[in-house]
Structures are given as C-alpha cells and as structure tokens.
Amino acid sequence: MSTISTQGTTHHTELAGWVEEVAARTRPDRVVWVTGTDEESAEINALLVEGGTFVQLAEDKKPNSFYCASDPDDVARVEDRTYICSVEEKDAGHTNNWMDPAQMKATLEPLFDGCMTGRTMYVIPFVMGHLEADQPMFGVEITDSAYVVASMRIMARIGTPVLAKMEELQADYVKGLHSVGAPLADGQADVPWPCNDTKYIVHFPEERAIWSYGSGYGGNALLGKKCYALRIASAMAHDEGWMAEHMLILKLTNPEGVVHYIAAAFPSACGKTNLAMLETTLPGWKAETVGDDIAWMRFGDDGQLYAVNPEFGLFGVAPGTGYGTNPNAMHTIERGNSIFTNVARTDDGDIWWEGMTDDKPEHLTSWKGKDWTPADGEAGTPSSHPNSRFCTPIEQLPTLAQEYYEPNGVPISAILFGGRRKTTVPLVTEARDWQHGTFFGATLSSETTAAATGAVGVVRRDPMAMLPFIGYNAGDYLGHWLDMGKQHDESKMPKIYLVNWFRRDADGGFAWPGFGENTRVLKWVVDRLEGTVGADETPIGLTPRAGDLDVEGLDLTDEQLAAALAVDEQEWRDELPLIREWFDKFGDALPQQLEDELQTLTQRLA
C-alpha cells in the first residue's frame, strides 16, 4: 500500500485555506501532504526512477543515491528572471528587478491557472533552522515537482513533526508556491525534466511569499534556500534587527584548544563549501563545519553575534570537488542518500565529474547523455555541467560540529569576505574596524561563475556576496550592516577580513595553493584575534608581516608568495573609479560612512 498520502489535511486553518486556494487555481490531479518518512521518500524516488527523471546509482557505489540530468536550459539560477516585488519600488532599489506586486500577480496568475493539471501537487511543511528555536522559522512549499520534494527533504527539516508544531502554534509561515509550468494534457507523456521557457522567481517581501514558475533547478525551485533563507529572511532581518547572510560557518580550534567560529561570505561558486569543510594542513589545528552556505546571525544577551545554519543539507558545486581538494565532501556523498544533478555517469553505475579524481575514466555518459571520453574533455567538452551539484544530508558530513545542533548558534569572532579576483586583492587584509569592514563587504567584487546564467568571468561588485540575494533596498542593506556595528559594543563585534584565494601570478597560475592550505590564512586571523601577532598598515588595511604567515613546508617561491600577498598601490588606484562607479548607482541612498571610507582610501593611495 502506498504511504503517499492524498488524504492529508491540517488543523492549521489558514494553511488549509491557502492549500485549497492554490489547488483551485493550479488544478492538480491530486494533492499530497508530504510527511517526510523514509517510506514516503523511497516511493517518491521510485516514482522519479519510473518517470525517467532519476537513475539509481549502484548500491555498492552510492547507496540510495540518484543521478539526474536537467533540461540543458535549466541549469542555474536565473538572476534576470528574479524579482523583488515590494509594494514600493524604492524598497527593492539599486540591485533588484522590481514590478508592482499587483501587476506581477496579474502576470503570474494566468501562468499558474491550470499549471498543475495532470500532475501531483505536493505540500511540504518545512522549518529553516531548528524546530526547537525560540521562534521556529516555518515555511510551506507547494510544488508540482517530485524532484523538488526529494531535494527539499535533504536540504531542510520537513514533514509531519513540522506541521504538528505549526498547528500547535497556528504559526505564521512563509508561503512558497512553485510550479515547473508544464501541465499535462490527458494522455500526454511526461518528460524527465519538465520546465518552461518562461521563468519567474518572484518574492513579495511584505507578504513573506514566494512564487516560482518555470524552473526545477536548485536555487530557483528549492524555495527554503535562497528565496526564503536569504531574500525573504534578509527583509525580515532588516525589520527585526538581525542578519541573514550568504556565509559559511566554520569552527576552528587551535593547538592550545582555543575555539573560534568564523563566518565567510564568498559569491556563488567561490569556495564557501570548500572552506567550510577544510582539512587543516597545520599540525594541531582542527576545523569543523557548522554551515556551508547560509548564516542567520542574531545578537546574544552577552552582546556577541551568534550564527546558525538554517539548512539541513549541502547543495554543493560538483566540479573541482575531489579527494585532493575536498575529501570531506567526498566522504559525505560516499555515505549515499544523495542526488547528483548534471554530472556524468560511469559505466559501473557511479558518478564522476571534472576534478573528482586525477585519472579520468576511459568512458562516461556525459550530463547530456552522450558518450564521453577524455579526448572530448581535451577538446573542450566537459563531462559535467560547470554548475552541476551534489545534494547530500549535512548529518553525513564527518566534520560536522556538534554546535550545528545548537538552536542559538555559535558566537562569531571573525567574518571573511572574498571573491575571485585575478589581480588587485591580496591574500588577506584585516579591516581597521567594523565600518571599514563593512566597506570591504560593500565593495566586494568577483568574477562571475556558472552558478547563475549569463557571462562567466566578468568582474562585478557583489556586496557581501549578496548581490543576487538582498531581498530589499541594497542601500538600506548596507546601512543595516553599519547599524549592527553602531548599535552594539564594537569590541564584541567580529573582526572583518578581505581574502582572495584566486589571485594569479606572472605565469597565470594561482598564486596561492588554496583549499587546505587556507588553514595558514585562518591561523593568521586567529593569531590576530588572540593578539599574538602584529600587522603592517597599508593603504587598504592591515596585512601580515613577513614571517607571521606560516608558510613552512609550502612549495611556494618567494615570487609567488609576494604575488599572493602584495598590496599593489597602482592596481588599487585603478580600482578607485570602479568603486566610485558602483557607489554612484546608489545616489543619495549610499550611507555617508561608506562615502567617507572611499575618501579615506583615496587619500591613503594618493
């Protein structure tokens, strides 16, 4: 007998009404209330296999794990189709697409009319963060994609226990409505990855609601992640005095046993997951993971900033993840229970992607379903899409810190901002104070990656790595960062650093080995927090003194080290007009303190 329940209902009156209203509009064949049990999950995975969406991997390779290929036109977040529909246009200002909410709904309602015909409508109650939190952060995603159900079960805490708590509290929740936008006529056969050429990823921040149409992919469709935990939550955080940030959370213990929790904001596909599960390369140093993508941070009664990871799974960039670069991610997926999207398949029922192993398999089936050999790779056709992803339970991570389970989170002592810059930005720079650190974040820049559709490798400003995720006015967002420092005891605020693992040397290679060797940069940060090392004053901030960055045992020439660490004043003078141009976008909305910081930087470089 099926454990998939079409008989579900809820004692949460308002939710019952919303589900009914959505079903009346979208007209699915059946409605399923997702319970989150193992039996239900097995049935949904079996349905996905039967429908050709999933291919089950060999049990002895990756138990209970599935391969999936998306439509080739539905492989990443679609930033140009993503909207913040605040009531007032100014409240979405400077960086977001905006449309009047009534006009947007008038545009979307005809698309949603009957859009689930021939399909099952799933109702997924979920909570971001802990169900035991003082104020659990509930959401409900309604979706017509079984792939989304399978992925949401990994990425968030879902199902019956969540719904029970929502009912008990008659709780407020974020409403997430998602459709792939591919209704099926009577007798029409489905395709493995239904989606629509027309895509809309729409947020109504005042209503705390999300409407997503036309895409089945990750950040477009798993509405708990970027749509709720960053865009909607950042708007909540602005109203309520906390922070929702695109940050990993790392627990670092030094050889003396002193623990520091470090958060880091890097744009998409710029190294958060890797740093979050780093294998230290210095004796006696231990790194553990609290989060790899999103941090919700609130002030504790002691005046310190505490961070929780609201997610339950990892949705990581596959290519470049391997035993050499990120063994902990590899051990996590080996335990199974994972979904791999747009990677390649081996002939023996496993998966592979560029960078997983040094040796390339002799034959693969590429993410496009074609025969693939290393010769294709050499000719420039990778086996896996550059934004292919593994989706895996965070509890399988061998380095998961016990504090992941702490509902109030961990006190953050340092925040790193970083991006991909071939030039200009040195390996590590410390901000003089919170305001200067906010300037680091506000001017953060990075070369674009495959995590979003559009050109790759173009330098753009990405404030706090949140450019695609700020759910309100970006000038107000920068002001909120400054306020967080002003309203609290600066001595208890995290120290802020700017880092760059991606600078190139004269030969065009990476100047810094990165990955595990980033331990050395973290050690310098911790030494600074502990007050055991000094720093050089430069025009851009405080940098390591010769000898303070531990490079013992590193295979690095003096030239390479200098290339990684140097503050090149001419490069920074060239950067000034770019920062000016970025700040000019904000007009009067740019906080004066950031204008002051730009003046200070300009004078220091004169």
Ligand code: GTP
């Ligand atoms: P999202 O999940 O999109 O937010 O990405 P992320 O910030 O978590 O990035 P991730 O850690 O998945 O890394 C993205 C890519 O950068 C991968 O291909 C990594 O191999 C590569 N990468 C990560 N850290 C380093 C590093 O220290 N040096 C170099 N050269 N590459 C790195």
Ligand code: SPV
């Ligand atoms: C990102 O792009 O920052 C991701 C992947 O973490 S997605 O969930 O698609 O947003």
Ligand code: MN
């Ligand atoms: Mn991310």
